[in-house]
Amino acid sequence: MIRVYNTLSKSKEPFEPVTPGKVGIYLCGPTVYKPSHIGHMVGPVIFDTIKRYLTYSGYDVTLVVNVTDVDDKLIAESSERKIPMAELAAEMTADYMNNLAALGVDAIDHFPRCTEHMDEIIRFTSTLIEEGFAYESSGDVYFEVGNVADYGKLSHQGAEALQGDGGGMAERKRAGADFALWKSAKPGEPAWDSPWGSGRPGWHIECSAMSRRLLGETFDIHGGGLDLVFPHHENEIAQSEACHGKPMAKYWMHNGLMQASSEIGKVGGRHTRAVEGDLATQEVGKISKSKGSSAFGEMLREFPGETIRFFLLSTQYRRPIDYSETRIREVDTGLETFYRFFKRYERVTGSSFYQIRPPATRDAGDFQPGDDAMLQTVAEHRARFLEAMDDDFNTAGGIGALFDLVRRLNKFIEDEKLEEPKKPDTTKLAALQQGTTTLCELAAALGLFRKPPQEMPAGAHELTGKLLDLLMEIRADARKAKDFATADRIRNALAELGVTLEDRPGGTEWSID
RNA sequence: GGCGCCGUAGCCAAGCGGCUAAGGCAGCGGAUUGCAAAUCCGUUAUUCGCCGGUUCGAAUCCGGCCGGCGCCUCCA
Numbered sequence: 001m002i003r004v005y006n007t008l009s010k011s012k013e014p015f016e017p018v019t020p021g022k023v024g025i026y027l028c029g030p031t032v033y034k035p036s037h038i039g040h041m042v043g044p045v046i047f048d049t050i051k052r053y054l055t056y057s058g059y060d061v062t063l064v065v066n067v068t069d070v071d072d073k074l075i076a077e078s079s080e081r082k083i084p085m086a087e088l089a090a091e092m093t094a095d096y097m098n099n100l101a102a103l104g105v106d107a108i109d110h111f112p113r114c115t116e117h118m119d120e121i122i123r124f125t126s127t128l129i130e131e132g133f134a135y136e137s138s139g140d141v142y143f144e145v146g147n148v149a150d151y152g153k154l155s156h157q158g159a160e161a162l163q164g165d166g167g168g169m170a171e172r173k174r175a176g177a178d179f180a181l182w183k184s185a186k187p188g189e190p191a192w193d194s195p196w197g198s199g200r201p202g203w204h205i206e207c208s209a210m211s212r213r214l215l216g217e218t219f220d221i222h223g224g225g226l227d228l229v230f231p232h233h234e235n236e237i238a239q240s241e242a243c244h245g246k247p248m249a250k251y252w253m254h255n256g257l258m259q260a261s262s263e264i265g266k267v268g269g270r271h272t273r274a275v276e277g278d279l280a281t282q283e284v285g286k287i288s289k290s291k292g293s294s295a296f297g298e299m300l301r302e303f304p305g306e307t308i309r310f311f312l313l314s315t316q317y318r319r320p321i322d323y324s325e326t327r328i329r330e331v332d333t334g335l336e337t338f339y340r341f342f343k344r345y346e347r348v349t350g351s352s353f354y355q356i357r358p359p360a361t362r363d364a365g366d367f368q369p370g371d372d373a374m375l376q377t378v379a380e381h382r383a384r385f386l387e388a389m390d391d392d393f394n395t396a397g398g399i400g401a402l403f404d405l406v407r408r409l410n411k412f413i414e415d416e417k418l419e420e421p422k423k424p425d426t427t428k429l430a431a432l433q434q435g436t437t438t439l440c441e442l443a444a445a446l447g448l449f450r451k452p453p454q455e456m457p458a459g460a461h462e463l464t465g466k467l468l469d470l471l472m473e474i475r476a477d478a479r480k481a482k483d484f485a486t487a488d489r490i491r492n493a494l495a496e497l498g499v500t501l502e503d504r505p506g507g508t509e510w511s512i513d
Numbered sequence: 514g515g516c517g518c519c520g521u522a523g524c525c526a527a528g529c530g531g532c533u534a535a536g537g538c539a540g541c542g543g544a545u546u547g548c549a550a551a552u553c554c555g556u557u558a559u560u561c562g563c564c565g566g567u568u569c570g571a572a573u574c575c576g577g578c579c580g581g582c583g584c585c586u587c588c589a
Binding site: 010027028029030031036037039040041042043044071072073152155156157158161162176177179180202203204224225226227228229230231232235255256257258259314315316318319320322326327329330331333334337340341344384388394396397398399400401402403404407410411413414415419479482484487488491492495500501502503504509 | 526
């Protein structure tokens with residue numbers, strides 16, 4: 001039984017889709033006016049993982065992530081850069097897509113764009129006017145919050161607490177809290193024809209319109225960052241439920257936000273963010289409001305996508321994550337444990353970890369450990385992984401089980417001396433393969449270890465490899481002759497260049513950091 | 514001011530009423546190694562911000578306090 005935390009009820013609820021066996025998920029995606037930063041990647045990675053896990057659990061899942069390509073911020077940015085809004089949107093959408101690909105986010109089925117759904121948006125708005133939930137005012141259309149009895153139910157605030165001053169459009173609104181469904185265009189702004197004159201959609205309406213078209217009037221999961229609870233999702237619920245007279249989504253899931261953290265903050269003790277030097281200007285806070293939030297594309301030059309994915313999954317999704325390079329490096333060190341095991345697995349079995357075709361569902365992955373002690377613990381760790389993930393997709397708990405699993409497998413290789421040149425015991429080998437297949441199966445449910453980590457740039461590779469092999473040969477001769485001074489000199493010199501040597505019974509292996 | 518989240522070892526982080534408080538990073542000891550690296554074993558929280566309360570039993574529930582953070586009209 002999978003349980004999910006629902007913002008609507010503020011509690012974990014058993015997961016039962018509206019239609020048995022099928023799951024529709026709508027995640028609020030980016031407004032494409034600037035290159036994305038790491039904060040934008042949290043939701044996609046989490047929900048990509050949630051889809052994988054639900055699929056693994058036997059559901060037929062559709063995941064939709066919208067792309068908002070008309071908006072005041074796009075208009076402002078495009079006029080500043082003196083390029084058409086569509087061109088800006090195309091450029092930033094491409095940036096977004098590249099970033100998702102690098103993170104292994106490829107489970108998204110649809111990326112609906114606002115500009116491609118104007119008819120649906122206009123139809124939605126018209127219905128709301130006809131039903132008396134919205135009104136036209138000087139070419140704008142506003143949703144009348146006062147006509148919805150339960151307005152505020154998602155953010156758990158009373159309507160009176162949500163009375164704003166109406167912002168710049170106060171004179172056109174009946175009440176301060178009313179929000180725009182349609183905004184009339186000023187001269188020169190991108191505009192679409194509508195029954196209320198030329199204009200563009202307000203911020204919230206596109207999600208209501210596009211989710212209805214792709215997932216129906218009531219779907220299963222609506223997700224987004226915690227910062228979207230109010231006003232964005234509150235307004236989506238209000239307009240969709242007013243329009244359809246039924247719940248918009250069964251479960252509302254919100255991920256915690258990425259915090260920008262200073263690198264040297266934690267010297268004096270907990271929560272002292274003592275800073276000095278240039279970092280003094282960088283306070284802890286939302287990364288989207290941090291001046292230091294650099295484009296995600298630049299980050300990918302420093303860290304592999306899989307490392308960042310692993311970093312994001314190493315915390316429960318509802319909690320905030322402090323971003324720091326130090327933390328990413330720590331997490332990267334942990335990942336090495338897995339990569340090294342995969343190489344070891346290949347040395348022992350002669351076949352690549354990445355060739356394993358793991359069971360695609362949890363039912364298929366169930367196996368009988370029999371009286372093999374190693375396989376029994378593998379089964380236990382697997383159960384622990386599933387238990388964690390069933391509990392509101394606790395990826396951090398699941399990853400803990402994965403670490404235990406590799407350690408058990410490494411221990412098995414040592415205990416059974418599988419790495420020694422002697423003839424391999426086929427029964428033991430089969431057990432190792434079963435255990436490793438389980439590791440592969442569970443990791444795949446998190447979208448991890450699906451292909452080998454990125455190697456060093458190809459150009460330098462060939463010659464470097466040959467030179468290193470030559471050095472290994474010379475060093476092997478020196479060691480054979482007990483000339484350890486020479487052997488150590490080679491190893492130390494290479495270490496300074498970032499090349500690590502590992503002497504094994506079968507020969508020396510080198511790797512470049 | 515209103516609504517809400519968080520405070521678990523040196524750092525990061527699971528656990529959210531009852532087995533010995535997961536796991537990672539860092540450190541230390543041992544096995545292994547010519548020495549290393551890697552791997553394995555052991556070790557690092559009698560205790561979960563502080564103070565009360567509920568309970569046979571609390572890191573987990575309730576109240577108060579201290580500390581950090583988010584949202585409150587366009588940020589994922």
